[in-house]
Amino acid sequence: MPIRWHALPLLFLSAIAPSLANPQSFENTAIVRTVELGGAIVHVTTTYAVKATQPGSKVYTIALGLEEKQKTSWYEVKVKGQQVVLPVSEQILDADRNYHLMDVTLPKALGVNATLNLVLETIQTHATTPWPKQASQKEDQALKYQTDLFVLSPYRTSVQRTKLKSLTPRIISFTTPENVQDFTLDIPATKSGATVTYGPYNNIPPSANEKFISKHQQPITVHYHHEQPVLEVLKLTRAAEISHWGANLNIQDNIVLHNAGPTLKGHFSRLEHQSQSYFKRAAPHALAALTLHLPAGIRNTYYYDLIGNVSTSRLRVAPSVAKTSRANRYSILELRPRYPMMGGWNYSFTLGWDAPLEDSASWDKSTGKYIVEVPIMTPIPGAVVDTAEVKVILPEGATDVEFVPPFPAVANWISTHTTYLDSVGRPELTFQYKDLTVFHAQNIFISYRVPLAAHLTKPFVVAAAFFSLFALAIVGRRINLTINKEKVL
Ligand SMILES: *[C@@H]1O[C@H](CO)[C@@H](O)[C@H](O)[C@H]1NC(C)=O
Ligand SMILES: *[C@@H]1O[C@H](CO)[C@@H](O)[C@H](O)[C@H]1NC(C)=O
Ligand SMILES: *[C@@H]1O[C@H](CO)[C@@H](O)[C@H](O)[C@H]1NC(C)=O
Numbered sequence: 001m002p003i004r005w006h007a008l009p010l011l012f013l014s015a016i017a018p019s020l021a022n023p024q025s026f027e028n029t030a031i032v033r034t035v036e037l038g039g040a041i042v043h044v045t046t047t048y049a050v051k052a053t054q055p056g057s058k059v060y061t062i063a064l065g066l067e068e069k070q071k072t073s074w075y076e077v078k079v080k081g082q083q084v085v086l087p088v089s090e091q092i093l094d095a096d097r098n099y100h101l102m103d104v105t106l107p108k109a110l111g112v113n114a115t116l117n118l119v120l121e122t123i124q125t126h127a128t129t130p131w132p133k134q135a136s137q138k139e140d141q142a143l144k145y146q147t148d149l150f151v152l153s154p155y156r157t158s159v160q161r162t163k164l165k166s167l168t169p170r171i172i173s174f175t176t177p178e179n180v181q182d183f184t185l186d187i188p189a190t191k192s193g194a195t196v197t198y199g200p201y202n203n204i205p206p207s208a209n210e211k212f213i214s215k216h217q218q219p220i221t222v223h224y225h226h227e228q229p230v231l232e233v234l235k236l237t238r239a240a241e242i243s244h245w246g247a248n249l250n251i252q253d254n255i256v257l258h259n260a261g262p263t264l265k266g267h268f269s270r271l272e273h274q275s276q277s278y279f280k281r282a283a284p285h286a287l288a289a290l291t292l293h294l295p296a297g298i299r300n301t302y303y304y305d306l307i308g309n310v311s312t313s314r315l316r317v318a319p320s321v322a323k324t325s326r327a328n329r330y331s332i333l334e335l336r337p338r339y340p341m342m343g344g345w346n347y348s349f350t351l352g353w354d355a356p357l358e359d360s361a362s363w364d365k366s367t368g369k370y371i372v373e374v375p376i377m378t379p380i381p382g383a384v385v386d387t388a389e390v391k392v393i394l395p396e397g398a399t400d401v402e403f404v405p406p407f408p409a410v411a412n413w414i415s416t417h418t419t420y421l422d423s424v425g426r427p428e429l430t431f432q433y434k435d436l437t438v439f440h441a442q443n444i445f446i447s448y449r450v451p452l453a454a455h456l457t458k459p460f461v462v463a464a465a466f467f468s469l470f471a472l473a474i475v476g477r478r479i480n481l482t483i484n485k486e487k488v489l
Contacts, residue, residue: 025057026050029115031160034080037167037222039143039230040260041437042071042124042386046081046151049117061119062088062102063208065153067218071101071124073384077104080117098209099152125384127437129228130285131223135343137272141285142172143230149177149198154208161199167195167288170225177218189220196222229287229384230260234346236436240374241393242357244450249360252352253378257337261285263344273340287341287453289313290377293330295360296321300355303335305349310338320356326482329433351378368451369400373443376406377436385436390444392429393417398448401427406442410434 003025005108030049033041050060064072077086082105089478091101110116123412135141151160164174174196180188183201190197198220205212237254262285262447276282297320303310313336337347355440361372374392377385418425431444 009157011390024308025052025054026060026155026373027053028153028155028157031153031157032172033151033160033162034145035145035162035164037143037145037164037224037226039128039226039228039382040125040232041382042127042145044122044124046120046122047117048120048153050110050117051115052112052456055112056109056392058106058109060104060106060118061091061154061208062104062118063154064100064102065148065152066098066100068124068148071127072122073125073226074123074437074439076121078119078121079107080119086118098199098210098213101154101208106303106330108355116430123437123439125437128226128230129397129414130260130262130343133262134265135283135285136265136271137276137283137286137342139262139265139283141226141230141261141283141343142223143226144221144223145390146219149180150201150204150207150210150212150216151221152213152217153204154206156206156410157204158353159200159202160204161197162199164196164198166194166222166224166226168227170224171196172223172225174222175220177220179216179218182216208227225284226285229285229341230343230383231290231380232258232260233380233383233385234258234300234387236377236385238390239393240391242265242361242395243369244357244395247357249355249357249372249374250352251355251375252350254350257287257347259285259287259343259345261343268340268342270339282340283342285343288336290335290337290380292333292335292351292380294353294378295375296329296331297359298355301331301333301351301353303333303351304350304360305338307338309350310336320359345448364447367446367447368417368449371445373445374431375441375443376431377441379438379441381438383437385440386434388433390433391417392431392444392446393431394427394446394448396426397424398427398450400447400449402447403429404445405431407440407445 026088028048029051033044033046035044048060048062049178062077068160075088077088078084079086086107087105089103091103093100104118106116128145131142131144135202145164149162151162171191172193174189174191177188180201183204188198190270205214207213232254235254239252241250243250254465273282273286277288294317298317303313314334315331317331321329337349341347357372357418360374361370363370374390376390377388405412411432413430415428415430416425417428428447429446433440
């Protein structure tokens with residue numbers, strides 16, 4: 001059966017376009033970058049206090065260092081205090097340029113001397129490394145984070161600062177930058193509590209160019225204690241199966257979890273772990289449990305690993321929430337791996353549940369199509385998902401399949417999934433992603449039509465199966481007429 005399939009027009013703009021930036025059109029009266037040091041993810045917020053220097057200035061260009069760009073797995077630009085996400089178009093990455101430019105279209109053109117505060121929020125993944133690389137069960141966990149000293153910009157900047165904030169004041173060391181006397185006469189870096197501040201640095205010329213970078217840009221490193229496990233999901237495989245017969249949305253995740261903290265030095269002692277836990281001093285790099293927010297109203301939740309069912313977890317199911325209601329309720333699963341996960345260890349498991357289809361599906365009368373929202377992932381706080389593959393299996397015979405992903409996938413395609421008792425198979429959509437974080441835990445919208453005939457196909461196949469069973473039974477003269485249909489269906 002031919003499947004008509006095309007993506008709906010996407011609302012986000014990430015098209016590659018030539019630069020419209022003009023170094024004369026703006027200046028930065030101030031740039032403040034705040035880095036929230038974490039484990040697997042690092043949250044960076046940069047505020048640009050912008051002043052237009054030419055009339056009708058509408059496109060502001062943001063610059064990122066190459067390494068910074070490579071670590072960035074999510075970003076968003078807004079006007080400070082506003083909810084609207086501004087359109088950003090990334091400039092073509094020029095092979096011999098060691099910085100990256102992104103053009104932000106402002107809500108309206110600015111007149112000369114008009115000002116605006118722009119906020120760039122980014123999430124960096126794989127940006128920290130454990131140091132030392134090994135730790136015994138009794139030792140602490142410390143991480144290193146490296147970034148560039150200056151926030152680059154194609155415009156001149158009156159003053160800029162970078163603040164690196166750790167979760168605790170236990171900062172072991174930080175780099176003192178060199179050769180910054182052009183920009184400050186004070187101490188170039190200071191620590192206060194859990195914060196290391198670089199700057200203020202004054203009167204910085206346009207810096208998104210080779211000349212500035214080779215002369216002034218330099219790496220800075222902060223070495224800090226981190227008291228939570230560094231969590232990576234090496235691979236997430238999600239299958240979401242929509243059934244109109246059972247009015248059910250089944251979600252099953254296969255997860256390979258990895259503790260990316262310092263690798264365990266020596267042997268693991270459960271006794272040591274238990275005594276540490278008893279005194280509430282468990283090693284910061286040992287993962288004993290994860291708290292996950294699953295949808296409300298789920299049923300038949302299962303959790304098993306390579307050995308079998310894991311029964312030491314606790315689930316509190318919130319009552320089902322109708323799709324039309326805005327209530328933000330979820331079930332809480334305290335998931336306990338079979339053993340505490342130490343640094344360098346992997347743990348593979350499967351987690352699945354059924355949810356009422358009406359909680360995520362609706363029927364559009366005007367088009368006669370169903371619209372289903374399928375979450376890309378269950379957020380795992382603080383973790384990065386290195387690779388994810390999300391499969392959505394639609395009902396048998398679904399046609400006119402359209403979808404809108406919340407952000408572009410690395411790859412996506414549609415195929416046909418055929419199981420026992422299926423006659424024509426089911427359309428199956430696959431989306432592949434890299435480096436996902438809680439910020440990516442959004443929904444894919446899928447719409448399709450299920451013709452009445454397709455609804456009837458299944459009983460027909462089932463009936464045919466019964467008839468062949470009967471035929472066999474009759475041949476064997478052992479007819480049992482009390483076959484329980486429910487078991488088969
Ligand atoms: C912009 O500000 C500068 C400095 O304050 C002033 O000299 C100039 O006249 C202003 N231009 C306009 C168009 O307001
Ligand atoms: C695992 O638990 C499920 C549901 O509680 C049960 O149906 C299944 O038989 C169990 N499997 C094993 C291997 O114990
Ligand atoms: C964890 O899994 C990764 C990827 O499959 C593998 O390279 C690594 O060796 C595993 N680590 C351990 C301790 O088994």
